[in-house]
Amino acid sequence: MSGPRFRMVLHNDSDHSVAPQGPSKPAEPPKPCSDPPxxxxxxxxxxxxxxxxxxxxxxxxxxxxxxxxxxxxxxxxxxxxxxxxxxxxxxxxxxxxxxxxxxxxxxxxxxxxxxxxxxxxxxxxxxxxxxxxxxxxxxxxxxxxxxxxxxxxDAAQSLQELARRAVVQSYGKDSIHQLPVSKKLKEFLWLYPFSI
The missing domain is CATH 3.30.505.10 (SH2 domain)
Structure with missing residues (x-):
């Protein structure tokens, strides 16, 4: 398929370190990445x-x-x-x-x-x-x-999480922007706007 391809990439800063090598040592072959695939x-x-x-x-x-x-x-x-x-x-x-x-x-x-x-x-x-x-x-x-x-x-859920789901269940995802609450509270609701 033609067109651009997008990739999510995981970065590990430790992969970019370079070990000093003396002139008498041959370069070692690269080792497999220890990060999980x-x-x-x-x-x-x-x-x-x-x-x-x-x-x-x-x-x-x-x-x-x-x-x-x-x-x-x-x-x-x-x-x-x-x-x-x-x-x-x-x-x-x-x-x-x-x-x-x-x-x-x-x-x-x-x-x-x-x-x-x-x-x-x-x-x-x-x-x-x-x-x-x-x-x-x-x-x-x-x-x-x-x-x-x-x-x-098994851990107890926070009151904030329970309240967020209850609000979304009562008013619905599409009504969040109309709720008479602060912008910060709306942003919190939008982090997980589902009642599941």
Whole structure:
């Protein structure tokens, strides 16, 4: 495909250090990078880059994003929780960004969250959503009730986080800009404008 390609790059300042070498020593072959491999891939379009960047920003404030968690660990966390309890984690597959892990009727399971056609879709599903949280909302509200509650761990959530979700649930994401509150409070609401 022609056109510009965009890439998210992780930088490590220690990679730029140069060890002094004497004239009698031959140059050593480069050593493999000790940093863990990243699953971030080149983007074909700016739109894909924007979708993933926005999703990551929201996920950081969601409480149910667990980052680079292995499938076995995710399934162990979900095994004794109620049906439909879910979390989002980084995919271990090189060409996929996120994986949804949830407690199904026959035990914990995981499904890849694909980025295709300018939106997010679960592997094997024909439904595509412009926002990852629309995808989650769809499966929470579906008659099958595949998803119910996000898993945020055992630590107590802050009153601010609980209040933010309650405000968004009461007024809706589209009404945040009209709320009679300070600009700073609106900015806080926009960090995670979802009731999930």
């Amino acid at each position: 990243t699953h971030f891939q080149p983007f074909r379009h700016q739109q894909e880059c924007d979708l993933i960047t926005q999703a990551v920003d929201y996920l950081k404030h969601s409480g149910f994003y667990w980052g680079p968690m292995e499938a076995d660990e995710a399934h162990a966390q979900l095994a004794k929780l109620p049906l439909g309890t879910f979390l989002i984690r980084d995919s271990m597959q090189a060409n996929v960004f996120f994986t949804l892990s949830y407690r199904a009727s026959d035990g914990p399971t995981s499904v890849r969250v694909l980025l295709k056609g300018g939106g997010f879709s679960l592997a094997g599903s024909k439904h595509t959503f412009s926002c990852l949280f629309q995808l989650l909302g769809y499966y929470i509200a579906s008659p099958k009730k595949s998803l119910s509650l996000p898993y945020r761990g």
